[in-house]
Amino acid sequence: MPSAPELLSSVFGFDAFRPGQEEIVNAVIAGRNTLAIMPTGGGKSLCYQLPALVREGVTVVISPLIALMRDQVRGLREAGVAAGALTSGNTEEETDAVFRALDAGELKLLYMAPERLASGGTLTLLRRIGVGLIAVDEAHCVSQWGHDFRPDYLEIGKLRHALNVPLAAFTATADAETRAEIVTRLFDGQPPETFLHGFDRPNIHLAFAAKTSPRNQILSFAAARKGQSGIVYCGTRAKTETLSRALAEAGHSACHYHGGMEAEARRHVEGRFQQEDGLIVVATVAFGMGVDKPDIRWVAHADLPKSIEAYYQEIGRAGRDGAPAETLTLFGADDIRLRRAQIDESLAPPERRMADHARLNALLGLAEALHCRRQSLLSYFGEEAEPCGNCDLCDSPPELFDGTEAVRKALSAILRTGEYFGTGHLIDILLGVETDKIRARGHDALPTFGVGLEFDKRQWQAVFRQMMGHDLVRPDPERHGALRMTEAARPILRGEDSITLRRDTLRAQASRPVARALVSEEDAPLLSALKAKRRAYAEAARVPAYVVFNDRTLIEMAEVKPRTLDEMARISGVGATKLERYGAGFLEVITGAVPAPEHPARRKLAGREGGALYDRLMAAQADLTRGETGIDKPLSCSASQLAKLAEMQPRDMGTLTRILGERRADRFGEAFLEVLAEG
Numbered sequence: 187m188p189s190a191p192e193l194l195s196s197v198f199g200f201d202a203f204r205p206g207q208e209e210i211v212n213a214v215i216a217g218r219n220t221l222a223i224m225p226t227g228g229g230k231s232l233c234y235q236l237p238a239l240v241r242e243g244v245t246v247v248i249s250p251l252i253a254l255m256r257d258q259v260r261g262l263r264e265a266g267v268a269a270g271a272l273t274s275g276n277t278e279e280e281t282d283a284v285f286r287a288l289d290a291g292e293l294k295l296l297y298m299a300p301e302r303l304a305s306g307g308t309l310t311l312l313r314r315i316g317v318g319l320i321a322v323d324e325a326h327c328v329s330q331w332g333h334d335f336r337p338d339y340l341e342i343g344k345l346r347h348a349l350n351v352p353l354a355a356f357t358a359t360a361d362a363e364t365r366a367e368i369v370t371r372l373f374d375g376q377p378p379e380t381f382l383h384g385f386d387r388p389n390i391h392l393a394f395a396a397k398t399s400p401r402n403q404i405l406s407f408a409a410a411r412k413g414q415s416g417i418v419y420c421g422t423r424a425k426t427e428t429l430s431r432a433l434a435e436a437g438h439s440a441c442h443y444h445g446g447m448e449a450e451a452r453r454h455v456e457g458r459f460q461q462e463d464g465l466i467v468v469a470t471v472a473f474g475m476g477v478d479k480p481d482i483r484w485v486a487h488a489d490l491p492k493s494i495e496a497y498y499q500e501i502g503r504a505g506r507d508g509a510p511a512e513t514l515t516l517f518g519a520d521d522i523r524l525r526r527a528q529i530d531e532s533l534a535p536p537e538r539r540m541a542d543h544a545r546l547n548a549l550l551g552l553a554e555a556l557h558c559r560r561q562s563l564l565s566y567f568g569e570e571a572e573p574c575g576n577c578d579l580c581d582s583p584p585e586l587f588d589g590t591e592a593v594r595k596a597l598s599a600i601l602r603t604g605e606y607f608g609t610g611h612l613i614d615i616l617l618g619v620e621t622d623k624i625r626a627r628g629h630d631a632l633p634t635f636g637v638g639l640e641f642d643k644r645q646w647q648a649v650f651r652q653m654m655g656h657d658l659v660r661p662d663p664e665r666h667g668a669l670r671m672t673e674a675a676r677p678i679l680r681g682e683d684s685i686t687l688r689r690d691t692l693r694a695q696a697s698r699p700v701a702r703a704l705v706s707e708e709d710a711p712l713l714s715a716l717k718a719k720r721r722a723y724a725e726a727a728r729v730p731a732y733v734v735f736n737d738r739t740l741i742e743m744a745e746v747k748p749r750t751l752d753e754m755a756r757i758s759g760v761g762a763t764k765l766e767r768y769g770a771g772f773l774e775v776i777t778g779a780v781p782a783p784e785h786p787a788r789r790k791l792a793g794r795e796g797g798a799l800y801d802r803l804m805a806a807q808a809d810l811t812r813g814e815t816g817i818d819k820p821l822s823c824s825a826s827q828l829a830k831l832a833e834m835q836p837r838d839m840g841t842l843t844r845i846l847g848e849r850r851a852d853r854f855g856e857a858f859l860e861v862l863a864e865g
């Protein structure tokens with residue numbers, strides 16, 4: 187059996203493990219119970235797919251999402267791995283084929299929907315086929331407290347007992363309660379070997395911007411990324427429709443998605459997104475759970491997400507293939523008011539609402555961060571990090587100023603008007619504007635009236651927004667969103683504490699967010715050509731483009747520009763099966779020529795040591811086709827004989843003769859042994 191690193195490259199086409207994968211793979215291969223917590227896109231699937239190839243018997247994979255299972259099975263088959271799925275989405279023929287393969291002992295991975303576990307026949311089936319390992323994807327679905335709870339997941343613990351095989355559980359949800367519940371329900375409370383892996387997604391560029399004209403901000407962000415697959419998240423259903431229309435009018439391929447649509451229509455959008463290259467989906471958060479597209483190049487939030495966890499999950503859908511991806515999150519005072527109101531108006535118990543406010547605060551803190559965003563984000567998840575160099579604040583650090591005085595003036599305006607007014611009226615007071623409302627209430631007589639002339643209206647709005655962001659003031663839902671001071675503001679009011687604010691958000695936003703190029707300018711045309719080739723293959727095979735090769739692989743091809751199949755085989759993501767299937771086609775795009783046809787026996791050796799050896803044997807043979815003297819009868823070895831030599835590397839004439847026969851050994855033997863001795 188080839189070793190794990192060998193399979194990693196020969197089957198999956200990757201030349202190195204991602205951080206953490208190797209330890210998990212080794213533990214699973216060794217048959218230990220494992221629980222791996224890895225962020226989305228961290229590469230969990232490989233951690234059971236690879237061991238499944240090494241271990242005896244069938245690996246049963248339990249996963250809650252039919253679409254994802256089907257995708258994975260398709261991907262595995264493309265890589266030459268025998269995999270099948272039993273789900274309610276199967277056609278009868280598909281199911282029959284899976285059973286046949288199981289009975290023939292051919293299947294290595296069997297994907298199964300959790301609903302199947304409850305049926306009596308399943309256990310009999312699994313007993314019969316010889317299961318060697320159970321892998322559980324999205325293991326947090328076993329937790330009753332999470333919103334992804336799947337009652338059928340409770341059957342998994344029983345299944346493990348009945349089959350008495352090791353179990354490997356995977357999830358991206360890290361909180362301690364969920365983890366404990368997984369241990370109880372899947373492992374009978376016996377702690378498995380646990381791997382907790384970093385939450386950083388270094389390839390995702392982070393950026394926030396204050397809302398100035400949201401529609402234009404999103405349109406220009408998308409315009410700079412034309413032709414790339416992206417998601418725009420919106421706070422309301424209506425907005426998904428208007429924004430997607432605006433994007434389509436601007437020449438993008440865009441469609442909308444929300445929970446109010448018919449199931450059929452939603453599935454249609456999901457299917458298109460998965461399949462097409464460069465579609466933009468404008469959606470509410472209903473879009474996501476079933477999305478497993480590794481080459482989403484950007485995610486934009488037209489409205490502020492509801493919490494830091496939601497933010498992390500939503501931006502985390504970008505760049506799962508590890509290639510650069512970008513995000514932009516817009517936020518404004520109205521978003522903050524809306525999110526606060528949603529929490530206050532929810533029917534959740536008070537302590538839950540408090541926790542929700544805290545999670546929103548964490549996100550607002552991130553939005554108003556003064557330094558590296560990734561540091562703030564990771565510190566929320568309990569990780570320390572250096573400034574990342576891949577966020578808007580690292581790109582251009584904001585200008586800061588001491589905002590203590592401004593905040594105290596604003597607080598004073600709030601308190602002197604009895605905490606009964608919203609931002610608009612408060613700013614009028616600070617700027618000394620004599621509106622009817624101000625005269626009617628006598629607010630022009632307040633000592634705070636007209637004390638804020640150092641800023642204009644927009645600048646004051648930014649100060650108020652940052653105050654909300656720092657949770658110094660909160661809109662009171664019982665007073666139509668009038669601002670109330672929080673306890674956190676008291677030390678500043680009393681002059682015991684100071685506060686730093688960002689000046690850059692006071693100025694107009696930098697105009698057009700510039701896209702990062704995936705490759706250098708000179709390689710860009712080649713990348714487009716490779717993508718076109720990929721699309722042709724994908725369409726012919728009716729699979730999503732990334733199933734052929736993911737973006738990262740194409741980027742590497744465009745940069746490295748392999749000239750031969752051997753060089754092609756060294757590109758990350760090009761395994762043996764894909765090399766065989768697509769190698770020549772992509773090579774043709776790169777070299778601009780049809781590569782000389784190679785004998786299949788030689789092609790099999792591409793990228794391996796044997797390939798070069800084969801070529802040298804060929805050369806030695808060419809010198810001797812007509813013998814030492816050049817006048818003998820022409821003679822040559824077959825391609826498969828040469829391939830055999832290159833693979834077995836015999837060192838003595840006896841073995842060599844057995845492979846080539848007397849006549850050929852006579853003519854080429856010595857020269858070949860010399861080549862083989864050089865190795």
Ligand code: ADP
Binds near residue numbers: 200202204229232
């Ligand atoms: P998740 O942890 O979210 O389930 P996946 O298993 O879907 O992540 O993997 C995300 C992406 O990372 C996939 O496109 C996969 O092909 C890629 N990937 C996984 N392992 C590696 C690796 N060792 N090297 C390069 N790419 C990898």
Ligand code: ZN
Binds near residue numbers: 580
């Ligand atoms: Zn940073």
